[in-house]
Amino acid sequence: METFSSVTSELIDLALKEDIGAGDVTSEYFVPEGQVSSGYIYAKADGYLAGVDVAAEVFRRVDKNIKLKALKPDGAEVKYGDHVLELDGNSRSILTAERTALNFLQRLSGVATNTSKYVKLTEGTKAKILDTRKTTPGWRELEKLAVVAGGGKNHRMGLYDRAMVKDNHIVAQDKLEAMQQAISQLRQDHPRVEVELEADTLEQVDYFLRLEGVDYILLDNMDNHQLEKAVAMRGASGALLEASGGVNLTTVADIAHTGVDFISVGALTHSAVALDLSLEFRV
Numbered sequence: 001m002e003t004f005s006s007v008t009s010e011l012i013d014l015a016l017k018e019d020i021g022a023g024d025v026t027s028e029y030f031v032p033e034g035q036v037s038s039g040y041i042y043a044k045a046d047g048y049l050a051g052v053d054v055a056a057e058v059f060r061r062v063d064k065n066i067k068l069k070a071l072k073p074d075g076a077e078v079k080y081g082d083h084v085l086e087l088d089g090n091s092r093s094i095l096t097a098e099r100t101a102l103n104f105l106q107r108l109s110g111v112a113t114n115t116s117k118y119v120k121l122t123e124g125t126k127a128k129i130l131d132t133r134k135t136t137p138g139w140r141e142l143e144k145l146a147v148v149a150g151g152g153k154n155h156r157m158g159l160y161d162r163a164m165v166k167d168n169h170i171v172a173q174d175k176l177e178a179m180q181q182a183i184s185q186l187r188q189d190h191p192r193v194e195v196e197l198e199a200d201t202l203e204q205v206d207y208f209l210r211l212e213g214v215d216y217i218l219l220d221n222m223d224n225h226q227l228e229k230a231v232a233m234r235g236a237s238g239a240l241l242e243a244s245g246g247v248n249l250t251t252v253a254d255i256a257h258t259g260v261d262f263i264s265v266g267a268l269t270h271s272a273v274a275l276d277l278s279l280e281f282r283v
Contacts, residue, residue, distance in 0.1 A: 004057065007141055012057055014138075015100045020062075027092040035091040037281045041105065043078040044276040048116045050074045050146035051108030056085060058101040063093030075112070075149040084277065091281075098279050107139075108146040109275035115150025115268050118252050127256035127263050130155045130242065134266040143269045155264055156194075164218070166198040176207065183213045196242070205230045214239050219260065221245035227258035 004012070041055070052070050059066045066089030072078060084105075087094060118129045129152040135143045144154045156162035163186055165179075183195055196216035199205045208217050217239050219230050227243055234241060242262040243255050255263055 004054075005141060007138070008054065011138055011142070012054065012061060012100075012104075015103065016058065016061060016097075019100050020096060024092070024096040027095045031092050031095065033092070036089065037091040037094060038086070038088040039094065039279055039281040040083045040087070041085040041102070041277055041279050043080060043082045043084060044278050046079050047077075047109055047113035047275040048150050049076050049078055049084060049105075049109050049275075050112035050149035051105045051142065052085060054108070054142065055101040055105040058104065059087060059089075059094065059097045062097035063090055065089055066093055066097075074145070075151075094279075094281075102277060102279065104142070106274035106277050107136075107272075108142055108149075109277065110272040111143050111146035111269055112150035113275050114272040115147045115152040117249060118263075118265055118268065119151035121249065121253045122256040122263070125256040125259075127243075127260055128153045129252075129268070130262050130264040131268050132264050132266045133158065134270040136269070147268055150268075152268060153262070160193075162194045162196060164196045164198070166218075167200060167220075180211050180213075183211060187213050199230075202226060202229055202233070205233055209233065209235075209237050209239060216240050216242055216262075218242045218244055218264075224254055224258050227255065227260055231259035 049072055052072065052074055056068045056070060059068060066087055069086040071083050071086060078084065115129065122129060131144055131147040131152060132155055133140070140157065144157065147154060156164065179197075186193060186195065194215040195213055196218055197208045197214055198218040198220050199208055200220050205217060205219070208214055217230075219227055219241055222230065222243070222245075230241055240261040242264055243258070243260045244264045247255060247263055247265045248267065252263060252265070
């Protein structure tokens, strides 16, 4: 059985409470109490899976006696009609858990499927597709796992595991000369926290490349010609370059061919369309 973090475990409980409330009146009044059914969740569209274990856990929390068999794991590609999860147990319990389980599975599989499209378009380049913090509140952990299932990579989880200095931070700090001192102090206080600086211009890229302790430079809303120049400017610097802004399925391939190391895409999570999946009982 999968072990879930406290955040995900609480999210599952919240989702069930939200849906079931005082009880499933439809199943209570229209499905015989002792009836047993077998069924399966299957794909009604092509895509990539994520959230299979979460969906199975939803059924278990409604009724621990439901027997479950995952036929495909997270990250698996599915075609229309493919079976994903088989289940046997009390009919009422299965029906009570159905929508919540599918909500998790469809949403997360949608993120994985969306991510896979970007990843495929960058094949043959060094660029890795990254997610962002533009996630559904409370779902970040799961949505970032779904990005990985789709072939992408995770950016920082939150404000605590990477310092990301954006234009507003620079303005608030007022003096770029203080940047090195701030980086050095952060390195001393939090040796494991990485440092990323956002550059809006090539002049800023040049300045940031002179600083010590910079792990990443975010190239914000630069055109492809500017991205290529930034890659050339890097030289022997150890800083990795991340392109961001204006990234979609039409532009991502050309951005990848500029030579950047990463491309961050908020749309992986904030614009993913749920993958169509359904549960059917066997007659």
